[in-house]
Amino acid sequence: MEKEIDLRGLVCPEPVIxxxxxxxxxxxxxxxxxxxxxxxxxxxxxxARSQNISMSCSNEGTFYRIVFTRGEVQPLNFLEDLAIKEAxxxxxxxxxxxxxxxSKDTFGEGDRDFSVxxxxxxxxxxxxxxHKPRAILMANSGVKLMDPEGSVLPVLNxxxxxxxxxxxxxxxxxxxxxxxxxxxxxxxxxFTICEYMMTADKVITP
Numbered sequence: 001m002e003k004e005i006d007l008r009g010l011v012c013p014e015p016v017i018x019x020x021x022x023x024x025x026x027x028x029x030x031x032x033x034x035x036x037x038x039x040x041x042x043x044x045x046x047x048a049r050s051q052n053i054s055m056s057c058s059n060e061g062t063f064y065r066i067v068f069t070r071g072e073v074q075p076l077n078f079l080e081d082l083a084i085k086e087a088x089x090x091x092x093x094x095x096x097x098x099x100x101x102x103s104k105d106t107f108g109e110g111d112r113d114f115s116v117x118x119x120x121x122x123x124x125x126x127x128x129x130x131h132k133p134r135a136i137l138m139a140n141s142g143v144k145l146m147d148p149e150g151s152v153l154p155v156l157n158x159x160x161x162x163x164x165x166x167x168x169x170x171x172x173x174x175x176x177x178x179x180x181x182x183x184x185x186x187x188x189x190x191f192t193i194c195e196y197m198m199t200a201d202k203v204i205t206p
Contacts, residue, residue, distance in 0.1 A: 002030040007040065008063055012170045013189035016043050020191070023051050023068060031068040034060075039170060039187050041066065046192065097134030099200040100126075101193075102142035105152075107206050119145075122206050123155045127162075134200065135165035137193050143168040146182050160186075169193060 003022060007015040015035055022031055035041060041057055041064050048055035048068055056067045106115035107122050126133075136159055138145055145152040146168050160166045167188040173179040179187065197203050 001027050002032075003028050004032040004034075006034045008034055008036045012040075012043070013191040015040050016047055016189055016191040019044055019068075020047060020051075023047070023053060029070050033066045033068070034063050035066060036063045038064075039184055040064070042184065043189055043192065050195075097200060098131075098202045098204060099196050100133045100136045100204050100206070101197060102136065102138045102145065102206065103140045105141045105144040117151075119206060120152045120155065123152065123159075127155055127158050132159070132162055132164055133204070135167065135196050137165075137167055137169075137188070137196060139169040139172050139190075139193060141172075141176070143172040143176055143178060146173070146186070147178060148181050165196075167192070 005018060005022060007018060010018070015033075019031070019033055022028055033044065035044065044066055045055060045057075054069050056069075058065045102119075105119065106112060107119035108115050110118075136156065144150065145156060147153065156166050167186050168178075168182060170179060170187045170189055173182055173187060
C-alpha cells in the first residue's frame with residue numbers, strides 16, 4: 001500500500017511523530033511526505049535510518065518531497081546524502097552512556113548572574129575532568145547556551161570537538177529567536193531528545 005502525507009506547516013516534532021506512526025504500519029510499502037525545511041529532512045532521515053527504511057528526497061522549490069520505501073536502497077541526491085551521513089554517524093554509536101539534559105540556562109535557583117556562571121563552571125569542570133557524555137541536549141531556556149554571544153558556547157564546542165553530540169530543541173530555538181544562529185546539524189526535536197533519554201544508561205540534569 002502507498003500513502004502520502006503533507007507535513008508542511010506542522011510544528012516540530014509533529015512531522016517526525018506523524019511519519020513514524022505511518023511507518024509503523026507494515027502494510028505501507030511506500031510513503032511520500034512533504035516538508036518545508038532542510039531540518040525536517042534531516043530529522044526524517046534519522047528516523048528512516050533508525051527504522052531501516054530507505055529514503056530519497058527531491059527539492060520541489062518551496063518544499064521537499066521525501067519518499068520512504070521498504071526494500072532496495074534508492075539513489076541519493078545532494079541533500080539526502082548529507083542527511084543520511086549524519087544519521088549514520090548517530091546510529092553507528094552504541095545507544096548507551098550518559099546524557100546531560102539541560103532545560104534552563106542556570107545551575108540551580110539562586111542569584112541569576114551567579115547561577116548562569118555556575119552552569120558554565122559545571123560544564124567546564126565536567127570537560128576538564130575527562131567526563132564525556134554521549135550527548136548534551138538542551139530544551140526550553142537551556143537552548144540559550146547555544147547563543148554565539150554567550151559565555152557557555154566555547155565549552156559546548158569543546159564537547160562537540162571531542163565527539164559528544166551537542167543538540168538543541170528546534171522549537172525552543174525558534175521561541176528564543178536563536179535558530180538562525182545554530183548550525184542545522186545541531187538542531188533537533190523532542191522525538192530525538194526522548195529517544196536519547198530513554199536509551200541512556202543515565203540522564204543528568206544540572
